[in-house]
Ligand code: URA
């Protein structure tokens with residue numbers, strides 16, 4: 526087999542089979558196929574696409590490039606959740622304890638934030654003492670003991686994705702649906718989940734701005750998951766504005782605690798109940814997802830979800846008193862209110878600009894090696910559909926004294942630019958756009 530012939534075959538619109546994709550991916554990872562040939566194949570895939578079967582074969586070839594984790598020692602069906610990324614998306618912090626409180630085991634491997642999107646590990650580490658450095662054995666033990674654990678990636682999972690993602694990033698091939706689907710699903714399947722709930726974001730703050738593209742990606746990932754024997758459903762959700770109010774690490778932990786107390790922002794609670802309801806259905810703890818939602822709502826009302834978060838924090842050596850006493854979380858010294866200059870209704874709130882503003886204040890990473898500040902960030906006080914008057918607070922920035930006035934000013938300008946205020950009344954946007962299940966349902 527020659528890499529050249531496979532590139533030509535894909536370029537001319539033909540399907541690659543298992544032997545061919547295995548050859549290409551394993552050759553790329555062992556160095557016998559150079560970057561320029563992988564780049565050419567990626568571009569051919571970008572233009573020609575892949576069939577459902579090819580996307581599954583690609584995903585399996587990527588999984589086989591490294592280690593895989595087995596969660597078999599944890600009793601029950603292990604359901605994982607993946608979100609394609611957003612701004613102020615606090616869902617994992619809420620869902621991990623919430624779903625565990627309803628009796629489904631949650632063994633979560635999470636990532637760090639980059640650019641305008643945040644990462645669950647950074648958020649949890651803003652809790653004093655909390656560690657995400659668990660070995661797989663420790664992760665499994667913690668889930669067996671307390672029902673839930675959240676850890677950073679360990680081991681050599683899907684090295685093909687690390688290489689390919691970096692290559693796609695510099696060759697204008699990131700936004701190819703089969704390459705995105707293969708990248709996400711290979712990592713989720715290698716991490717050992719039996720079943721998967723995918724939150725596929727669409728809209729301004731998502732990397733797929735277009736709903737039909739988001740639906741297609743969701744369908745492709747659901748087919749790959751089910752093809753690989755992992756029951757998978759996808760929820761297509763709107764990311765036209767940040768989820769909830771808080772964007773920033775400690776601020777989002779606080780928001781998660783409020784949500785687990787039943788005092789959170791309604792959009793964040795709604796999305797957590799829908800995603801969690803599906804997780805319970807796939808875990809066999811509810812017959813239908815809306816029954817799952819009812820169970821979860823009860824876990825919030827009777828305090829068991831909040832108690833589970835306390836247990837999770839203690840089990841990972843964090844100060845669990847933060848759950849009762851939010852002032853134990855790191856706090857920024859300074860705040861600045863960004864005010865409206867006109868009257869009308871919030872018609873748009875560009876999530877990406879809000880995410881960049883929070884990053885500018887130090888809540889996110891500009892490059893992989895940037896240091897973040899757990900205390901800083903912002904809260905959006907007005908959201909799409911809200912009425913505003915001149916002088917009303919749109920958002921509050923939280924920052925450190927050491928952050929220069931220029932950076933704060935820049936963040937405030939970004940927040941102002943993120944708000945689009947119009948004259949006519951605007952409805953609250955729909956958050957849940959579609960459900961995509963297996964078997965073409
Ligand atoms: N997220 C991933 O993990 N991979 C992609 O290709 C795109 C988003």
Ligand code: CA
Pocket residue numbers: 612613614615767768769770771772777780793
């Ligand atoms: Ca939030």
